[in-house]
Amino acid sequence: MLNYALRRMAFGLLVVFAVTIVLFSVMQLMPGDPIRLVADPSRIPAWRIEELRRSLGLDKPAYIQYFYWLNRLLHGDFGHSIVSGQSVSSLIAARLPYTLLLALGSLVLHYVIAVPLGLFAALRANSRIDRTIVLVVTVLRTLPGFWLGILMMILFAIKLKIFPISGYQGPLSAVLPVLTLTLPALGGTVRLTRSEVLETIREPFVLTAYAKGLPGRTVRVRHILRNALIPVTVMFFLSLPWIVGGSVIIENVFAWPGMGRLLWKAITNQDLPIVQGIIVIIAVLTVISNTIGDIISGVLDPRIRIELEEVGG
Amino acid sequence: MKLPAQLRPVLRNPQFVAGVILLLVVLFSALGADMIAPKSFEEMDIPSSLAPPSRQYPLGTDHYGRCIFSRVVYGSRIALRVGLIVVTIETVIGVSLGLLAGYYGGRVDRVISFVTDLTWALPPIVLALAIVTALGPSLNNVVIAIALVSWAGYSRLIRSKAQSLKNMPYVEAARALGESDFSIMFRYILPNTYGLIIVLATLSVPAAILSTTALSFLGLGSQPPAPDWGVILNEGIAYMHSAPWISIFPGLALVCTALGFNLLGEGLRDLLDPRMKV
Numbered sequence: 001m002l003n004y005a006l007r008r009m010a011f012g013l014l015v016v017f018a019v020t021i022v023l024f025s026v027m028q029l030m031p032g033d034p035i036r037l038v039a040d041p042s043r044i045p046a047w048r049i050e051e052l053r054r055s056l057g058l059d060k061p062a063y064i065q066y067f068y069w070l071n072r073l074l075h076g077d078f079g080h081s082i083v084s085g086q087s088v089s090s091l092i093a094a095r096l097p098y099t100l101l102l103a104l105g106s107l108v109l110h111y112v113i114a115v116p117l118g119l120f121a122a123l124r125a126n127s128r129i130d131r132t133i134v135l136v137v138t139v140l141r142t143l144p145g146f147w148l149g150i151l152m153m154i155l156f157a158i159k160l161k162i163f164p165i166s167g168y169q170g171p172l173s174a175v176l177p178v179l180t181l182t183l184p185a186l187g188g189t190v191r192l193t194r195s196e197v198l199e200t201i202r203e204p205f206v207l208t209a210y211a212k213g214l215p216g217r218t219v220r221v222r223h224i225l226r227n228a229l230i231p232v233t234v235m236f237f238l239s240l241p242w243i244v245g246g247s248v249i250i251e252n253v254f255a256w257p258g259m260g261r262l263l264w265k266a267i268t269n270q271d272l273p274i275v276q277g278i279i280v281i282i283a284v285l286t287v288i289s290n291t292i293g294d295i296i297s298g299v300l301d302p303r304i305r306i307e308l309e310e311v312g313g
Numbered sequence: 314m315k316l317p318a319q320l321r322p323v324l325r326n327p328q329f330v331a332g333v334i335l336l337l338v339v340l341f342s343a344l345g346a347d348m349i350a351p352k353s354f355e356e357m358d359i360p361s362s363l364a365p366p367s368r369q370y371p372l373g374t375d376h377y378g379r380c381i382f383s384r385v386v387y388g389s390r391i392a393l394r395v396g397l398i399v400v401t402i403e404t405v406i407g408v409s410l411g412l413l414a415g416y417y418g419g420r421v422d423r424v425i426s427f428v429t430d431l432t433w434a435l436p437p438i439v440l441a442l443a444i445v446t447a448l449g450p451s452l453n454n455v456v457i458a459i460a461l462v463s464w465a466g467y468s469r470l471i472r473s474k475a476q477s478l479k480n481m482p483y484v485e486a487a488r489a490l491g492e493s494d495f496s497i498m499f500r501y502i503l504p505n506t507y508g509l510i511i512v513l514a515t516l517s518v519p520a521a522i523l524s525t526t527a528l529s530f531l532g533l534g535s536q537p538p539a540p541d542w543g544v545i546l547n548e549g550i551a552y553m554h555s556a557p558w559i560s561i562f563p564g565l566a567l568v569c570t571a572l573g574f575n576l577l578g579e580g581l582r583d584l585l586d587p588r589m590k591v
Contacts, residue, residue, distance in 0.1 A: 015434040026447045142571040144523050146530050147546060147564030154557045245436025249527050253550075263439075264531055267446045275446050282439050290434065 001299065008294045012287040019283040020073065023276050024066045030272070078277035083269050088277040091262060096281070098168065099258035102247050105178035106185070107236060114186045115232060118193025119225055125198060134194075137187035145246050149180040149253035166255040177254045181246055185239070192235055196228035203227075230300050237293030241286040326583065332576025339570050343389040350383035354540035363556040373558035375548060381559060384540040385566050391541045392522050392570055395456055399521035400514050402460035407467025408510060412498045414468065415475025422472070429465045437462040438524060445533050452525070452541070455534035459524045467513060471506055478502045508585040515578035519571035526567060542567050 044052075053059050057068050072079070078088035117137075121130040156176060157165035164173045200206060201224060209219045248260035255261065259278055266274035324330060342349055351371075358378035366373045372381040414425035432440065437459075444458035478484060479502065487501050529535040529543030537544055542563040549559030 011430075015431060018431050019435065023443065026443060030447055138575075139572065142519060142568055142575055144527065144564065144567055144571070146527055146543075147560075147567065150546065150550065150553065150560045150564065154553055154560065158554055158557075241434075241436040245438040248436075248438055248442065249531065252531055263442065267442060267533065268450075270446070272446070275443065279435070279439060279443050283435055286434055286436065 004298050005295050008291050008298070012291045015287050016280075016283055020070055020280060021066070023279060024069060027272060027276065028062055073280060078280070079273035081266075081274055082271045088273050091274065092259065092277055092281055095257060095259045095262045098256060099244065099247055099251070099260060101174055102177055102181055102250070102256070102258065103240060103243050105174055106182045106243050109178060109182040110186065110189045110232075110236060113182075114189035115193050115225075115229065117186075118190040119197055119220070119228070121190065122194040122197035122201070123220070125194075133190065137190045140183050141185075141187040143184050145180055145184055146249050146253050148183060149176070149250055152176045152180055153254075166253075168257050173254075173256075177247075177250050177256050180253070181243060181250050185243065185246070188235065188239065189232060193228055193232055196231055197224055200224045200227045231297070234293045234297040234300075237289045237296065240289040241282075244282055244285065322584070326580055328576045329580025329583075332573045332580055335569050335573030336577060339389050339393065339566075339573060342386045343393050346387050346390060350380070350386040352380040352383040354384045354387040355379065355538045356383075363552060365556070366558055372562045373556065375545070375556070375559050376552060379538075381545070381562055384545055385542070385563050387540040388542045388545065388563060389566065389570070391452075391535065391539065392526070392567070395452070395525045396518040396522040396570075396574075398456055399460045399463070399525065400517050402457075403464040403517065403521075404467060404510060404514050406460070407464035408471050408503070408506070410464070411468035411471025412475050412502065415472040416479050416494065416498050416502065418476070425468065426472070429468050432462055432465045438527070441524065441528065442533070445528065450533040450536075452529065452535045452539070455525050455528045459521060459528075463517070463520065463524075466517070467510070470509060470513060474506050474509060475502050478505055512578055512582045512585060515574055515581055518574040518578075522567070523571060
């Protein structure tokens with residue numbers, strides 16, 4: 001088991017490493033001389049530019065520059081914003097909690113809405129209500145998040161005036177973005193819970209539980225649901241990156257002060273250090289959540305562990 | 314007229330029929346936009362700006378007095394074209410890499426699978442944003458970016474299909490007859506994955522259209538005055554209070570298109586191979 005967990009972590013590190021190489025190459029391919037970011041060559045003498053170039057390490061070959069950059073990343077130094085001059089790590093640190101708040105809210109909603117719906121649908125499999133639930137979540141899946149967000153704002157913020165329309169003005173502001181982020185994704189969790197419950201119901205231990213004379217409610221919660229929750233938890237971790245990706249767009253709809261909004265502003269300003277910093281952070285978060293998901297499922301189900309090892313992770 | 318026997322179960326499937334009808338409407342409006350739309354997509358009528366839906370402007374007007382109905386109708390051209398191009402590029406990349414990985418196995422497989430895993434290690438939209446940052450904002454660059462980050466699903470499925478097909482007796486026979494690897498991959502294995510590819514491609518169109526529209530919405534793709542649904546939605550945000558129709562109808566068109574492709578794809582899957590795992 002330890003061997004498996006170590007292999008997953010090593011793979012995760014390799015992925016983060018590869019992401020930094022890709023990012024660095026993109027940066028190298030960008031048109032323009034990077035020295036322009038710190039000095040205007042038309043106003044500063046050439047010898048001074050050369051000196052700057054040397055002091056910044058820009059005279060070195062690209063791969064040496066890459067290792068310098070990687071070294072700084074490892075020490076938490078993501079550079080400084082070209083526009084505001086603030087340190088990128090402090091900018092990200094100020095925004096990250098807001099994005100994580102959205103992800104956390106989404107996690108809670110998945111358990112509060114999707115899991116009970118999936119359980120409910122499975123216990124009444126193939127009934128009209130089951131088909132309705134499956135149809136509704138299928139339609140929800142095609143809703144573009146940014147449009148759903150606009151509709152929510154029109155309905156709940158402008159017409160009904162229940163929630164603040166945008167920005168962060170206290171915890172209530174999180175309700176609409178979290179709903180927008182979660183509703184289209186509910187379908188996956190509902191379907192997974194439903195199929196897991198349907199599978200668990202057929203297990204002999206469920207029959208035993210009923211045969212012991214346990215009340216139906218106890219069997220449903222303690223025997224069926226508990227086992228079905230395992231894959232749902234794993235899937236949540238595996239889909240966390242998609243939630244973070246979705247929040248990049250949703251945050252901009254709601255002017256939510258998270259990382260996604262920062263990323264968008266940086267892209268429109270061509271503020272490369274911020275873009276790189278955020279993408280590295282998102283890659284690290286993604287790899288961590290994928291690795292946690294893989295390890296949980298490996299611990300709980302040895303068959304998955306073997307399958308993944310065969311794929312060559 | 315008598316229908317071919319294979320088509321009958323499909324036509325009895327209401328979801329499939331609904332999907333086909335939705336897509337016919339979208340296709341019709343894209344092809345016949347010049348006839349359907351009462352105005353051009355950029356014709357301004359400042360005195361009647363932000364007018365609610367009326368007989369003259371069926372879906373109302375925006376802040377320049379442009380007809381939202383006409384803009385949405387013309388927007389279907391952009392959406393369909395973008396969906397088609399993205400899916401074509403990702404199919405070509407994903408299928409070729411999947412075939413190579415599945416057929417050759419070994420080191421080739423390991424390298425390709427690592428690259429595939431890599432594109433799955435970041436949220437696709439974030440990776441696409443990174444590419445757009447490097448290339449600069451424009452619809453073409455967004456199309457390239459989305460296509461480059463979303464072929465992994467194809468390559469995984471085609472890889473496993475190729476792995477199982479390459480040991481079939483007819484492939485061994487071809488090899489014994491001296492067919493080259495290239496010919497075996499593309500003339501013997503590939504045709505047997507067509508069903509899978511068609512279903513996968515159809516089901517990928519909604520994601521392709523949704524992501525490109527999302528990036529246009531963020532101002533990184535199509536630029537105004539293009540009647541891209543994402544651009545219209547972006548312009549509508551400022552007028553959510555006074556003119557919510559600007560924000561409602563382009564999204565509705567987007568959902569109908571996405572739903573149409575999803576229903577069509579699921580119907581095709583049931584028709585071609587109900588056990589297919591896509």
